Amino acid sequence: MEANTYKKTASLPILKKIIKNWQLYLFLLPTLVYFFVFKYIPMYGLQIAFKDFIATRGIWGSPWVGLEHFQRFFASYQFWNLIKNTLLISLYQLLFSFPIPIIFALMLNQVTRTRFKKIVQTVTYAPHFISVVVLVGMIFIFLSPSNGFINNLIKLFGGTPIYFMGSAEWFRPVYILSEIWQTTGWSAIIYLAALTSIDPQLHEAAMIDGASKFKRILHIDIPGIMPVIMILLILNIGHFVSLGFQKVLLMQNALNISTSEVIQTYVYKTGLIGSQFSYAAAIGLFENVANFILLVLMNQFAKKIKQQSLF
Structure with a gap:
């Protein structure tokens, strides 16, 4: 009672x-x-x-096969290549695409001329609003071996034109650099917003003590936005195994497929094009479980080092 x-x-x-x-x-x-x-x-x-999904029988009517589709994927000759390509691109994206907006926001926050600051923001935000299809088309034009301006610069300095989009070893650098170009300005917005919440009196006190701009950034700005950095880092880790397949698929061709084939493009080809729905669902479930495990581990790590966590 x-x-x-x-x-x-x-x-x-x-x-x-x-x-x-x-x-x-x-x-x-x-x-x-x-x-x-x-x-x-x-x-x-x-x-x-x-299950062995049969469209005419529906989900309930299709027979159970247990872990057969998972075993098939793990035993596939493409498994390790898919994992390697996906993890490498995600790792490079985390190492380069994630910290650059933070550095950009810290630098832009130090700019005192409002007009110049607005121009820089407008120029860097603009690529975010370009559709992926148009962006990839621009990449092909810029990197064209015959008349692309990048290869024109290479020829100007006596070099030999490079067929970037037809070279497997160039796929990852081109993908990461284009990602940085498209996302840096937009991703910096949240860090700029976080920087405005830092108490100006801290900077005033530091200037009185003779602290340089670099020291103020290091000891005031970065600690001030660290909770935001940690939350976004955890969220990034939470989709570490997932890459947006659209951009990868548009940049992909027969010459660079050895480094451009990732889990999501493979799921698209086997599931939607090949109509192997159960097999594709099994791969997608494996991918999401891996992301969930990484998210929980990263969240626990943030707690352990006494930083901001999601839960």
Whole structure:
């Protein structure tokens, strides 16, 4: 009786808060409905990863095959190549694409001329709004071995034109550099917003003590935005094994496929083009489980070093 009475009294304040602030919860409702309809209900279809899905029989009518599709993927001759390509591109992206917006935001925050600052922001934000299809088309034009301006510069200095998009060894550098160009300005916005929340009195006190700009960045700005950096780092690690297949697929061709074939392009080809739905679902489930494990491990690591964590 006492336990039941305690539970009822504990739940009453929460219920009162919901009733009192019902307008706020009403605003939250569309988001909850969206996630429930588009994120949770589709998880019902994950069971086809453990079935031999036959469209005419439906999900329930298809026979169970257990871990057969997973075993097939792990035993595939492409497995290690897919893992290597995916992890290498993700690693390079994390090493270069992630810290550059932080450095850019720290540098831009030191600019005092408002007009120049706005021009720089506009120029660096613009590539984010270019569609992936147009962006890849621009990459092919810029890197063309016959009339691309990059190869024209190489020829100007006496070099031999390079067929960048037809060389497997050039795929990763081109992908990462284009990613940096497209995302740096936009990704820096959140760091610039975090920098504005730092108390100006800290900088004033540091200047009185004779601290240089570099020392103020090192000891005030970076620690001030560290919680934001850690949250975004955890989120980045959370999709470490997932690469947006659209850009990779558009840049891919028969000459560079040895380094450009990643898990998501393989899933697209086997699942949608090859109609091997169960096999593709199994690969997708493996990918998401790997991402979830990395997310939890990174979150625990952030807690261990006493930094901001997601949960």
